Amino acid sequence: MQRERTNETSLRVVSKEKDSIIVEMINYDNTLLRTLVEEILKDDQVIEARYYIKHPIIDNPQIYVKVKSGKPQAAIKRSIRKLSKLYEDLGAQVEKEIEKYRSNHIIKTTE
Template sequence: MEVKIIDIGEDYVRLVIKGEGHTYLNLLQHYLVEDEDVIVARYNIPHPLIGEPEIYIKTSGVDPLEAVKRANEKIIAACNTLLEQL
C-alpha cells in the first residue's frame, strides 16, 4: 500500500491509497465515521482497474492524519480480536 497526500489542511486531508480497493477503504471509512472528531469520511475509486482510490476526511479541528491513525489502530484491534477467536 502506498499513501500519497494530495491536499491537507488543519481539519481536512485528501489521500490517494494505491493498491487498495473497496474492502480496505470501506472498513477505514466505517471506523472514521464512528470517530466523534470526524465530520466527513468518503472515498471514491474512479475505475476499479485503473483508478487510484482517493479518500477525503474532514474533522472538527483535530489533525485529520491522527484520525486516520486512530481508525487504523481500531482496524488492527478488530483483526487481532478475530484472529484470537479462530
C-alpha cells in the same frame, strides 16, 4: 494520478488543509477502504469521511476526511489502530476456536 502497476500497497497525501486531508490509497481493495471509512465515521471529531475512485481502471481510490478539531490524519490513524486491534482479537479468537475444535475431535487410538 494514474494507477501504479505493482502489487505493493502504499499511500500518498494528495492534499492537506488544517481540517481535511485527501489520501490516495495505492493498490488497496475497496472492501478494506469501505471498512476504514466506516470506522473513521465513528470518530466524534470527524465531520465527513468518504472514499471515491475517479476511474476504476486507471485511478487509485482516495479517502477524504474532514474533522471538527484536531488533525485529520490523526483520525485516520486512530481508526487504523482500532481496526488492527479488532482483527488481532478476531485472529486470536479463531485460533482459540480451532484449538478447541482439535482437542474435541482428536481420534483416540488404542494399542
